[in-house]
Amino acid sequence: MKLNLTEKSRVLVLTGAGVSAESGVPTFRGMNGLWEGNRVEDVASPEGFAADPQLVWRFYSLRREGAAKVQPNPGHLALAQLEQRLGDRFLLATQNVDGLHARAGSKRMIAIHGELFMSRCERCNVPFHDEKTYLAPPLPRCETCRGAIRPHIVWFGEMLDPSHLERVGAFIEKAGDDLVFFAVGTSGQVYPAAGLVDAAKAVGGQTWLVDAAPSEEYAARFDHVVPGKSGEVLPGLFSQ
Numbered sequence: 001m002k003l004n005l006t007e008k009s010r011v012l013v014l015t016g017a018g019v020s021a022e023s024g025v026p027t028f029r030g031m032n033g034l035w036e037g038n039r040v041e042d043v044a045s046p047e048g049f050a051a052d053p054q055l056v057w058r059f060y061s062l063r064r065e066g067a068a069k070v071q072p073n074p075g076h077l078a079l080a081q082l083e084q085r086l087g088d089r090f091l092l093a094t095q096n097v098d099g100l101h102a103r104a105g106s107k108r109m110i111a112i113h114g115e116l117f118m119s120r121c122e123r124c125n126v127p128f129h130d131e132k133t134y135l136a137p138p139l140p141r142c143e144t145c146r147g148a149i150r151p152h153i154v155w156f157g158e159m160l161d162p163s164h165l166e167r168v169g170a171f172i173e174k175a176g177d178d179l180v181f182f183a184v185g186t187s188g189q190v191y192p193a194a195g196l197v198d199a200a201k202a203v204g205g206q207t208w209l210v211d212a213a214p215s216e217e218y219a220a221r222f223d224h225v226v227p228g229k230s231g232e233v234l235p236g237l238f239s240q
Contacts, residue, residue: 023073074235078231
């Protein structure tokens, strides 16, 4: 299966947990819905943070420690290299929060579910870079208003940043039938990201799914399906 990009092609890529898993980052699904006996919703929701901020910060602190120990894989690097070739004709929307795309060199990128190595004040709502871990008291407070500091993650029950969706929508609209959309390492179960394939098809773009174990239901919505790990598939696909 051959990918043909022209001088007019504009590439939109959506990446999911499968890409990070290839670097050794554990996925929520791999936790069987539980973390140290707690439901994932208890450590990834506004209600969970209000009930036990220490527990939530322990969860994300351990995730920060884990993410800091892994490296971008060939799939991350292939996407960064494709961006270097295409410039502003490329946009990456990732559901992953671990920062591996940025470490691989991706710049035209939207982290639609938030960023693990950023925090923000619940009152001021201004994100800032934060690599610290908070495994024991005291928990961080805002230096300006003394409000509670929380991870800069989109939790269950929270809306995505509208500006992110607007940027993706504008990219799709501008591309029209020159759009090439890739969904990589994602199961297509979480909306609105799962609906991007339909938006791409609506403007006449071509659609590709690259996943180690694509579901039949999600795969049926794509023009091209390439089973396999992103780190094994993308370098060869993009080198053509």
